[in-house]
Amino acid sequence: xxxxxxxxxxxxxxxxxxxxxxxxxxxxxxxxxxxxxxxxxxxxxxxxxxxxxxxxxxxxxxxxxxxxxxxxxxxxxxxxxxxxxxxxxxxxxxxxxxxxxxxxxxxxxxxxxxxxxxxxxxxxxxxxxxxxxxxxxxxxxxxxxxxxxxxxxxxxxxxxxxxxxxxxxxxxxxxxxxxxxxxxxxxxxxxxxxxxxxxxxxxxxxxxxxxxxxxxxxxxxxxxxxxxxxxxxxxxxxxxxxxxxxxxxxxxxxxxxxxxxxxxxxxxxxxxxxxxxxxxxxxxxxxxxxxxxxxxxxxxxxxxxxxxxxxxxxxxxxxxxxxxxxxxxxxxxxxxxxxxxxxxxxxxxxxxxxxxxxxxxxxxxxxxxxxxxxxxxxxxxxxxxxxxxxxxxxxxxxxxxxxxxxxxxxxxxxxxxxxxxxxxxxxxxxxxxxxxxxxxxxx
Numbered sequence: 001x002x003x004x005x006x007x008x009x010x011x012x013x014x015x016x017x018x019x020x021x022x023x024x025x026x027x028x029x030x031x032x033x034x035x036x037x038x039x040x041x042x043x044x045x046x047x048x049x050x051x052x053x054x055x056x057x058x059x060x061x062x063x064x065x066x067x068x069x070x071x072x073x074x075x076x077x078x079x080x081x082x083x084x085x086x087x088x089x090x091x092x093x094x095x096x097x098x099x100x101x102x103x104x105x106x107x108x109x110x111x112x113x114x115x116x117x118x119x120x121x122x123x124x125x126x127x128x129x130x131x132x133x134x135x136x137x138x139x140x141x142x143x144x145x146x147x148x149x150x151x152x153x154x155x156x157x158x159x160x161x162x163x164x165x166x167x168x169x170x171x172x173x174x175x176x177x178x179x180x181x182x183x184x185x186x187x188x189x190x191x192x193x194x195x196x197x198x199x200x201x202x203x204x205x206x207x208x209x210x211x212x213x214x215x216x217x218x219x220x221x222x223x224x225x226x227x228x229x230x231x232x233x234x235x236x237x238x239x240x241x242x243x244x245x246x247x248x249x250x251x252x253x254x255x256x257x258x259x260x261x262x263x264x265x266x267x268x269x270x271x272x273x274x275x276x277x278x279x280x281x282x283x284x285x286x287x288x289x290x291x292x293x294x295x296x297x298x299x300x301x302x303x304x305x306x307x308x309x310x311x312x313x314x315x316x317x318x319x320x321x322x323x324x325x326x327x328x329x330x331x332x333x334x335x336x337x338x339x340x341x342x343x344x345x346x347x348x349x350x351x352x353x354x355x356x357x358x359x360x361x362x363x364x365x366x367x368x369x370x371x372x373x374x375x376x377x378x379x380x381x382x383x384x385x386x387x388x389x390x391x392x393x394x395x396x397x398x399x400x401x402x403x404x405x406x407x408x409x410x411x412x413x414x415x416x417x418x419x420x421x422x423x424x425x426x427x428x429x430x431x432x433x434x435x436x437x438x439x440x441x442x443x
Contacts, residue, residue, distance in 0.1 A: 319381020
């Protein structure tokens with residue numbers, strides 16, 4: 001036990017004292033906050049600054065719909081885009097260049113489209129919009145232009161068509177024109193609250209973002225520190241340090257000390273990062289509101305129950321032990337940096353499989369896919385904590401996932417210890433699968 005503690009202490013202190021650990025621990029939360037806020041801010045800003053101007057509108061409806069659409073595109077009011085310096089009662093108005101509307105008969109529509117297409121190719125117009133009988137009956141319209149891939153502009157155009165059609169129908173129903181604009185511009189702010197066996201919970205968007213952060217951090221910690229173990233094993237093997245150390249410490253103790261020491265480093269970093277995430281979620285709503293991101297209004301840190309906290313800790317520890325054992329075995333098998341990248345690919349792919357399915361599982365955490373991946377040992381360390389932050393997971397599923405993961409960890413440690421015992425002293429060609437089985441069997 002004394003030798004194990006010495007190895008753990010050495011591995012822990014050697015990494016904690018490094019400048020890179022201090023840098024990533026301090027500035028890691030800043031980086032994650034930046035990649036969380038900036039994309040949303042740039043998306044919202046891009047949507048607010050979207051313009052659709054000087055396009056050609058081919059109106060074959062015979063109802064004047066094209067002129068309504070052009071008027072809404074030319075003058076757009078967006079009260080949500082007002083900056084704090086303008087005051088609460090201010091209203092931001094952006095003027096765009098009016099679009100050209102051509103009222104044509106349906107039989108001439110094909111020819112008009114050909115002319116409009118040539119104008120776009122010759123850079124006379126950025127694009128053209130076609131409104132025909134299908135627009136009135138099915139609500140479909142066609143647009144072709146150089147800016148067709150601009151999502152913000154296409155959504156603005158789609159909204160202008162929708163509002164113009166509603167306004168036309170309301171006028172046909174006898175509603176006064178001064179009432180139409182206020183009706184079609186009405187917005188609904190939908191707040192979501194999660195309900196479970198314990199009663200009312202937090203906002204749905206809060207749990208969605210919290211679940212994503214938890215799953216991503218678990219994935220990153222397991223991946224980074226698992227590979228850290230692999231590189232440490234390979235370095236000791238290449239420099240022949242392991243041969244000296246194994247003279248006084250058993251290989252099993254050396255492997256266990258390395259895994260536990262590096263794992264303690266990852267746990268220390270996670271504690272710091274979770275504290276920073278709590279502060280960001282608690283006080284980040286003020287920054288998000290100033291940036292015009294309405295989804296973070298009334299955003300508070302979700303309640304973490306003792307069961308959830310203990311479960312997150314267990315899944316991180318077991319997941320880390322599982323993958324670090326496999327990474328350590330890979331490091332012991334190979335003899336160079338070039339070989340280790342190839343040999344580690346199967347282990348990396350097992351872990352990547354869990355992060356690929358984060359979004360569909362967050363959207364439907366009770367689906368068959370979510371349940372299956374939360375009990376498979378290789379994906380459970382990421383998927384089960386993700387589901388636990390989104391819904392109330394049945395106790396049998398939670399216990400079954402932990403038991404399966406624990407047994408898989410035991411098998412991985414048992415096999416990795418035997419590969420580690422022989423692989424550290426082996427040089428030359430990388431062993432194939434048959435030789436690995438022989439190592440595990442006779443070690």
